[in-house]
Amino acid sequence: MALPLPLPPMSYLPPLGGEGQEALGRRVAVPWRGEVRVGVVVGEGGRPSHALRHALAYLDGAPYLRPEEVLFLEEASRYLFAPLGQVLADFLPPSPELRHRVRLYPGADPKVLPKGLEALTAWQEARGFDPRLLDPLREAGVLEEEVAFKEGRRVLLPLKEAHPDPTLDRVLQALRSMGQAESQAALARAAGVGVGRVRRLLEEGYVGYGEPLASPPPGEPVEPLPLPERPERLNGGRFLERVRLLAGLVAEGDHLVLFPEVSLLERFLRHFPRARPYHGGLPPKEREALFRAPRGLVFATYGGLLLPFTPRSLVVVEEGSESYKLPSGSRAFVPPLAEMRARLLGVPLTYLSLVPAVEVLERPGLTFPVPRPRLLLVDLRRERGHPLTGRALALLKQVEEKGRQAVVLSPRLGYSALLLCADCGYRPNCPDCALPLRYHKEAKALLCHQCGHREPPPPLCPRCGSTLLEPRGPGLEWIQEELKRRLALPVYRYTKEEKDDLGPLLAGKPGVVVGTTALLRGPTLPELALVLLPYADGFLYEADFRAAERYHRLLWALTELRPGRRPLLALQTYTPDHPAHLALLEGSVEAFPWAEKALREALAYPPRVRMVKLEVAHRLEERALEAAFALREALKGVAGEEEVLGPAPAPIPRVKGQHVFHLLLKGSTERLAELLSRLDRRRFRLDPDPHRFVGLLED
């Protein structure tokens, strides 16, 4: 039985009265450290080395997971170097709440009840009793327990068309126009009548309780673009062409389509009336319902991988997206798991994306022609003007004159202005992280974007006393202000945290939006004519080997910000001849990934070998370094020179008051498992497929 906790499976005896029943894949309630928790049976039999406890109850009539899903969990656990329970925790939808009642077995002597538990001669809700008192009774076998999932939330639904009584009919029609009501009182309020009227309708059978309605799927279907053969990857094309290609791949029968994030899933969903969404944003009931009976065309985020059905095929959309990386738990990167799932189910898998990930390049596939981007490279080594060069301003002026729209993209808030001394080069740092503090003009404060540390800016340079201490670097706020100063256009802001109402823009009014990459997930601007990156290199200067691949993918994604038309993409950059730029000028989505792949081959980076990251962190640098070297030491004689990299300080060596060191291990899954088995897992955190090297791993 596996609990959704970072633990390997544990053994229990079947629930009393449940002996001999099929158990594999069923959910069970079990006593766990004094409380009751929900787990899934992942195996049967075995020879226990100690006395086992009884599970309390099966929670489902039929298995919740099939043997196929259990096998997948086992394989994924091996692949991710994570306990099976961790994988379960990552992929299982959250369990509904438990209703747990207890009493003393009717035959038992009430004298066994300790003080305070006398009430247990009758059924009682288990919560409210100290689990530490209940557990001994359970152990002694005198506690009768009843465990089941709580009844789901039920809503009021109309059952008939009309009611002869006009007053009651008004209430009925109110419910019909609402679709459903939370409660009798809610309906009465909405209809402006007393609850008595609603109760009458209920008694007469005109309304009744039922499951909440699923959200209605809108959608204008597209003409499918069928292919003679099913390729393993499909790239390029326009967005709508990829939608049509997908429609061709999943034309009939059961299919599972994975998306990196909900916003992209919904963009596709508009064209697939047949598709059912499955993701964390759905009401739990809806999600649960699909999990219990998955079929048809399912559009899902990563959790869809555990849906207990065998689709005809799997499609992974935008396999290179960073959003496939789970930030916590097993820290899995999803596409390889999708591949594993398809292999175990014996069904084909297709990657569908604009720019192929380096990892999938070698698969047989099709790349469709892409409209050549309109790219303008502004060389910051030659052009004057900061943060906006003369050329950039001229472009913005054009947008203004023509009454169009522009997007100005800043590389995260973290790159907002730095406070720099023009005399001595002094730059204030965060006392807890080894990061320069960012100057936030609106807040008139220096902020650490990593840990949130905040301090007032010094009036003079603390090092040389100069008055020339001022903000430098094109931060989002600075750019926003500069735009407001130079343009008559309204300026909007769009970040993950702060989303201005873009209503006027969506209605076609002119304006400029300043934002982060959150803009890629935002609404489509109908009159978008210009996309400007005032500091394109900011996206490139990140300390990991995938930074360039990400940047290239970002540029291509920007060319699709306004499907159907091609806004001008203007980049202010110190490296105009970067291969990613050349690839766009060439109009090739594949050229850069191929070059990148060759580079990775030469350096023995993924995908040639797997790489895992071990992270050691401590408040004291000495201790962190010591622990990191201890890991290296433990591998001495076991691992070869080329299999271990580091320890090295993390790109940002101090985060949240902790000094961070990394150790990288390279090799096959089996080899890595062997190396990791030599190490004490409590001494480090593991990332089984690192994509970024900045920051601390989350739990």
Add this chain to the structure above:
DNA sequence: AGCACGCCGACT
């Protein structure tokens, strides 16, 4: 993960 236990250095 979360908890108990024991060790050890630090400090009122």
Add this chain to the structure above:
DNA sequence: GTCGGCGTGCTC
């Protein structure tokens, strides 16, 4: 003498 951080073992 006590407190808190840290390593270790364990959960069925």
